[in-house]
Amino acid sequence: MxxxxxxxxxxxxxxxxxxxxxxxxxxxxxxxxxxxxxxxxxxxxxxxxxxxxxxxxxxxxxxxxxxxxxxxxxxxxxxxxxQLYHQVSENIMELLKSYASGFQQVSVDEAYLDVTGIVSNYEEAAKLARKIKDHIRTSEGITCSIGIAPNKTVAKIASDYEKPDGLTVVTPDSVREFLYPLDVSKIPGVGAKSQIILEKMGIRTIGDIGRTDVQLLIAKFGKSGIRFKKIANGTYSSEIVEHRLIKSISKEDTFEEDVADTNVVKKTLAILSEQVHTRLLRKGFVFRTVNLKVRFSDFSTYTRSVTLSAYSNDKMSIYRTALRMFSEFEGMGSFRLVGVGVSKLVKMDEKQRRLDDFFDVD
The missing domain is CATH 3.40.1170.60 (MutS, DNA mismatch repair protein, domain I)
Known part of the structure; x- marks a missing residue:
């Protein structure tokens, strides 16, 4: 890039x-x-x-x-x-895909678009961004902030620059001018601990990092020091990854108060199983493995999994398997959290192809 x-x-x-x-x-x-x-x-x-x-x-x-x-x-x-937020998110992500030659969703509420082949300059890019903002506002009734830049990292920093409802354009010639005055905390990956170390080094702005000898940064942060230096100078780049492989679907619930009554926990497992099943169907997957997570009042946490003999998209298979695994923990104390998930996922159409190959269906 x-x-x-x-x-x-x-x-x-x-x-x-x-x-x-x-x-x-x-x-x-x-x-x-x-x-x-x-x-x-x-x-x-x-x-x-x-x-x-x-x-x-x-x-x-x-x-x-x-x-x-x-x-x-x-x-x-x-x-x-x-359930509501996921539906709105899916609507927005489908909308965004139609505007780009490359698309990467990175969370429920953010995404990268590669518009290099769609617009020819940054002036056109800004016009396209305003069109996208208007489209989201009229279709979904909410606002977004957009950062435009030569790479993903600078674009992400830019999108946060004028929130809410912001639009910030950083051209290749203005990257350092934009980045250098900003606080080091604006660099993705620089947390509270890193900030303390940087401050002891006399580094408070992104420009300070850009001007610091990379060997000093490596001595303090290892390979991350190289990344910090590249980000500060606007040269750190990664590709747009268009499709993230979904490896599992899970839901968990932290109880408002610790729960000793296993009937309450079992009812919660039923609700979580249904939520997982709903998302499974919406994403078009079948599963092979069911996962359980339990956390007790003392924060001790355990996970268990069972792999079924065949792929399934049956809701009761999720719940019954979760219950079987949960029986191991009954009577061990009060529960703080429980979670249910499925993994070893296969898209329905891919699964059908596998079956067709196996049975040599014409």
């Missing part, structure tokens, strides 16, 4: 909370927090996402829900509705 490439990074703005506001317009302008029940500040679990109004109170994703409540007790706290 050279300097003549034109790459978009598209990131939905506060995706879960934006969808909730779309569903209930009366929430517009309010601090909305999507996650578990805060229970008056005593709830367990974390914030999945929140509106930009909630972020003004210091709330952010992955924050304990109890802390979010303390920061803004008047916020609107909503449960996670993954």
């Amino acid at each position: 050279g300097s003549d490439s034109i790459i978009f990074h598209i990131d939905m703005d506060g995706f879960f909370s934006s969808v909730e506001v779309r569903e209930d317009p009366s929430l517009k302008g309010l601090p909305v927090v999507v996650g578990s029940d805060p229970k008056g500040g005593e709830g367990r679990g974390v914030v999945s996402t929140c509106s930009y109004e909630a972020r003004e109170y210091g709330i952010h994703s992955a924050m304990p829900i109890s802390k979010a409540y303390r920061l803004c007790p008047d916020a609107v706290f909503l449960p996670v509705n993954m």
